[in-house]
Amino acid sequence: MTDKVSxxxxxxxxxxxxxxxxxxxxxxxxxxxxxxxxxxxxxTGGVPIQEKSVPGPxxxxxxxxxxxxxxxxxxxGIDPEEIRAVWVGSESHPYAVKPTSTIVAEALGxxxxxxxxxxxxxxxxxxxxxxAAMGLVGSDMAKYxxxxxxxxxxxxxxxxxxxxxxxxxxxxxxxPAEESVAVIESTLSYVTDTPDFWRREYxxxxxxxxxxxxxxxxxxxxxxxxxxxxxxxxxxxxxxxxAVFHQPNSKFPSRVAGQLGFSKEQIATGLLVSVIxxxxxxxxxxxxxxILDVAEPGDRILMVSFGSGAGSDAxxxxxxxxxxxRRDLAPKTQTYxxxxxEIDYATxxxxxxxxxxx
Amino acid sequence: xxxxxxxxxxxxxxGEHWHLSLRELxxxxxxxxRLDAGGLLPQSLFVGNMLAPNLSGQAHLGVLIADxxxxxGIEAYxxxxxxxxxxxxxRAGYLAIKSGFVDVVLVVGVExxxxxxxxxxxxxxxxxxxxxxEAVQGMTPLTQGAMLMRRYFHEYGVPQHAxxxxxxxxHANGASNPNAMFRKAIKPExxxxxxxxxxxxxxxxxxxxxxxxxxxxxxxxxxxxxDANHTPIRxxxxxxxxxxxxxxxxxDPLDFRAARLSVGQACLQAGLAIDQMDFFELCDAYSxxxxxxxxxxxxxxxxxxxxxxxxxxxxxKGSIPISTMGGLKARGNPIGATGLYQVVxxxxxxxxxxxxxxxxxxxxxLIQCLGGPASTAVTHVLTVL
Amino acid sequence: MEIPRHWRLKKQRYALVGEVCPHCDAKIFPPRDVCPECxxxxxxxxxxxGRGEVYSYTTLSNAPAGYQASAPYTVxxxxxxxxxxxxxxxxxxxxxxxxxxxxxxxxxxxxxSEGDDDRGMLVYGYKFRPMExxxxxxxxx
Numbered sequence: 001m002t003d004k005v006s007x008x009x010x011x012x013x014x015x016x017x018x019x020x021x022x023x024x025x026x027x028x029x030x031x032x033x034x035x036x037x038x039x040x041x042x043x044t045g046g047v048p049i050q051e052k053s054v055p056g057p058x059x060x061x062x063x064x065x066x067x068x069x070x071x072x073x074x075x076x077g078i079d080p081e082e083i084r085a086v087w088v089g090s091e092s093h094p095y096a097v098k099p100t101s102t103i104v105a106e107a108l109g110x111x112x113x114x115x116x117x118x119x120x121x122x123x124x125x126x127x128x129x130x131x132a133a134m135g136l137v138g139s140d141m142a143k144y145x146x147x148x149x150x151x152x153x154x155x156x157x158x159x160x161x162x163x164x165x166x167x168x169x170x171x172x173x174x175x176p177a178e179e180s181v182a183v184i185e186s187t188l189s190y191v192t193d194t195p196d197f198w199r200r201e202y203x204x205x206x207x208x209x210x211x212x213x214x215x216x217x218x219x220x221x222x223x224x225x226x227x228x229x230x231x232x233x234x235x236x237x238x239x240x241x242x243a244v245f246h247q248p249n250s251k252f253p254s255r256v257a258g259q260l261g262f263s264k265e266q267i268a269t270g271l272l273v274s275v276i277x278x279x280x281x282x283x284x285x286x287x288x289x290x291i292l293d294v295a296e297p298g299d300r301i302l303m304v305s306f307g308s309g310a311g312s313d314a315x316x317x318x319x320x321x322x323x324x325x326r327r328d329l330a331p332k333t334q335t336y337x338x339x340x341x342e343i344d345y346a347t348x349x350x351x352x353x354x355x356x357x358x
Numbered sequence: 359x360x361x362x363x364x365x366x367x368x369x370x371x372x373g374e375h376w377h378l379s380l381r382e383l384x385x386x387x388x389x390x391x392r393l394d395a396g397g398l399l400p401q402s403l404f405v406g407n408m409l410a411p412n413l414s415g416q417a418h419l420g421v422l423i424a425d426x427x428x429x430x431g432i433e434a435y436x437x438x439x440x441x442x443x444x445x446x447x448x449r450a451g452y453l454a455i456k457s458g459f460v461d462v463v464l465v466v467g468v469e470x471x472x473x474x475x476x477x478x479x480x481x482x483x484x485x486x487x488x489x490x491x492e493a494v495q496g497m498t499p500l501t502q503g504a505m506l507m508r509r510y511f512h513e514y515g516v517p518q519h520a521x522x523x524x525x526x527x528x529h530a531n532g533a534s535n536p537n538a539m540f541r542k543a544i545k546p547e548x549x550x551x552x553x554x555x556x557x558x559x560x561x562x563x564x565x566x567x568x569x570x571x572x573x574x575x576x577x578x579x580x581x582x583x584x585d586a587n588h589t590p591i592r593x594x595x596x597x598x599x600x601x602x603x604x605x606x607x608x609x610d611p612l613d614f615r616a617a618r619l620s621v622g623q624a625c626l627q628a629g630l631a632i633d634q635m636d637f638f639e640l641c642d643a644y645s646x647x648x649x650x651x652x653x654x655x656x657x658x659x660x661x662x663x664x665x666x667x668x669x670x671x672x673x674x675k676g677s678i679p680i681s682t683m684g685g686l687k688a689r690g691n692p693i694g695a696t697g698l699y700q701v702v703x704x705x706x707x708x709x710x711x712x713x714x715x716x717x718x719x720x721x722x723x724l725i726q727c728l729g730g731p732a733s734t735a736v737t738h739v740l741t742v743l
Numbered sequence: 744m745e746i747p748r749h750w751r752l753k754k755q756r757y758a759l760v761g762e763v764c765p766h767c768d769a770k771i772f773p774p775r776d777v778c779p780e781c782x783x784x785x786x787x788x789x790x791x792x793g794r795g796e797v798y799s800y801t802t803l804s805n806a807p808a809g810y811q812a813s814a815p816y817t818v819x820x821x822x823x824x825x826x827x828x829x830x831x832x833x834x835x836x837x838x839x840x841x842x843x844x845x846x847x848x849x850x851x852x853x854x855x856s857e858g859d860d861d862r863g864m865l866v867y868g869y870k871f872r873p874m875e876x877x878x879x880x881x882x883x884x
Contacts, residue, residue, distance in 0.1 A: 057813050058813060058852040059852060059853070063850070063851055063852050063867065109758060331876040331877075332880065332883075334883070339875055477805075477808040477811060478807075481809070484807050488830075491830060495854065496809075497830055500803070500805075501803050505820055508800065555805070557801055606827070607779065607828070
């Protein structure tokens with residue numbers, strides 16, 4: 001298939017769907033990039049971000065998903081037993097076999113009458129889950145579906161990714177548009193087989209194609225998805241108050257935003273990578289939570305994720321009048337970012353299980 | 359009613375007995391007790407033990423020990439109540455004699471901690487807690503002691519190092535007990551200097567768990583051998599009380615309710631008031647437990663147990679001597695055997711053979727062992743017959 | 744493996760689900776089916792808010808088997824707003840000093856890996872952390 005643009009490329013639910021509740025999570029520990037540089041390059045050379053978030057020793061994708069989802073439910077104010085799907089997208093599920101989602105569903109009180117599944121598509125597993133949840137709700141199969149993108153990303157010690165591979169993410173309770181704080185108007189996906197980054201079974205750390213991860217992977221997919229979405233919806237960058245793109249570092253999302261005609265101001269609110277790092281499956285969507293924390297009714301938001309391997313999902317979102325009264329019902333994303341304990345590389349090594357104990 | 363008397367006592371030293379097995383430890387104490395009793399032949403054996411199934415992979419201690427001690431054929435089984443196992447086994451023996459069904463009972467407390475080494479030992483000791491709601495959180499008895507100590511200081515505004523008198527007294531007394539694990543006095547200044555184990559609980563606030571075995575032979579007064587050459591000691595009161603298993607289920611965790619109830623019942627049975635007791639062998643697994651026990655038993659007002667230590671009232675010459683042979687702190691804490699060590703030591707005092715630690719003309723002894731933070735409390739009153 | 748006993752307790756562990764006495768309204772945790780206040784049967788499920796304050800605490804470095812990876816860790820008795828007290832670890836303490844009376848809130852975290860290695864079942868359960876997010880949010884407003 002070519003990059004043919006037409007409205008039938010849009011994924012649009014037959015009944016309007018929106019975000020009924022949203023929640024973020026960022027663990028409290030921070031490892032400054034300078035500290036990584038001190039260990040591996042003697043402190044010379046530039047660093048891609050200021051610092052990254054690090055999960056505590058008792059945290060993983062499951063526990064972080066539970067907290068983000070509790071925040072989403074607090075804002076939604078619905079009975080968890082009405083949820084018919086709990087889908088967790090991540091590339092760091094604690095089990096290779098055994099769902100993260102059943103644990104999350106149990107903790108939230110959603111069980112037993114629910115779908116539960118773990119999604120995997122590198123950094124866009126979370127938005128995959130969101131699109132699926134849109135389908136479930138938009139087809140009227142279910143009233144509510146919970147989609148989560150969360151990661152405790154791994155970077156090989158000394159690798160370029162170690163500077164950014166961080167932990168965090170967000171949860172979205174999707175439901176009928178009329179109950180929503182923000183309506184998801186439509187979405188569009190752009191996917192090809194592009195091996196820019198992967199992790200083979202049983203391997204602890206991922207491999208990546210270095211500069212190959214840029215142009216043919218990140219930029220090609222995000223800009224294609226975004227431009228196709230704008231074309232299909234007949235909108236331009238100016239129609240959106242905010243935009244957020246997958247953020248593996250500070251440079252990539254800024255550049256792709258510029259290429260698409262978005263200003264620095266439009267992406268500033270959702271651009272968190274310099275202070276929390278790349279949260280992988282959580283990266284684009286945690287940016288969205290930061291935007292929802294401040295956006296006003298009527299504001300439009302463009303969100304485009306990217307997952308290696310490779311693909312992008314673009315979403316057009318419009319804030320409703322319900323948002324201002326709901327957003328204070330759970331901690332805001334910037335509050336999690338402000339909660340901060342700096343650690344050194346030795347503590348990081350211990351907390352992330354990088355010391356050989358047996 | 360029949361008087362139950364203690365006809366013989368025996369004990370091993372407390373410590374790390376690398377070369378001795380559980381059965382050998384028990385046998386050494388039994389052998390000494392039987393020798394001391396002048397040839398009485400037991401018909402029942404009650405074993406006080408907590409950790410053998412966990413640390414030695416051994417249950418079924420009754421027959422193991424009866425068989426090994428040359429008593430094949432007799433009634434024998436284990437009584438378990440964590441740190442109160444020894445006292446509970448004594449209680450079982452007492453009831454057996456009192457009932458008239460049994461003439462001579464052997465009670466042995468034995469604990470073998472050094473069959474395993476490492477964190478598994480802490481895990482085994484923590485089985486005295488609620489496994490589902492306490493131990494699963496990484497809690498151990500040590501942390502319970504530390505949390506109670508912190509709360510004690512907070513609630514009563516107790517000055518720093520106020521509990522120093524407990525380990526200082528215990529070590530002073532342990533110095534002249536040949537069976538004690540630690541036989542060295544410590545200075546209060548040292549208490550203030552040692553490292554924390556579990557803040558605010560320092561190294562001297564926690565008794566060391568170690569191997570040991572102690573045994574007694576019980577019988578009726580009329581069955582004592584005519585040539586018995588020591589003062590017969592009577593069990594005048596015996597009581598077991600329980601509280602909630604978990605600290606968190608108590609309305610007031612600083613109230614050692616089971617300790618209070620069982621002292622009350624044992625004293626009532628003995629017809630003695632606490633001020634008639636010449637000494638009190640209590641559970642000083644953690645120094646704050648000694649303070650809380652003194653308060654629960656009625657020797658001090660709530661929040662003032664530490665003052666007895668501060669004023670020297672718990673010393674051998676004080677108003678209520680405790681830990682007269684070193685207590686759990688200096689003699690050592692062989693968990694399921696501790697209750698029997700207390701009995702053996704109390705009998706030494708009442709017989710007048712406690713050597714340098716002798717309390718002059720001791721006639722009445724109060725002894726109490728605890729399982730957990732007084733989740734189980736076993737109290738006995740011993741008197742000179 | 745201790746799978747069944749952890750599995751059985753998941754409601755209590757993950758979300759602090761206890762009971763409320765239908766006779767005297769006492770809130771009960773851990774669930775015990777018999778009301779400790781009035782002695783009547785109490786089996787009605789009740790989900791606690793997860794908020795409470797520290798009654799006492801200590802920090803342990805000599806951890807039992809299965810807990811060394813997180814040592815040193817702080818354990819506490821936490822008095823829940825609804826009345827009962829629970830034993831739990833404190834987590835995410837940060838730079839602040841833990842104090843008696845400190846307000847805390849429940850979070851669901853990893854307690855341990857069953858079997859003490861990377862192969863065993865993960866045991867999740869409640870821990871408590873300082874009510875710091877609320878303070879930060881108030882400070883930001």
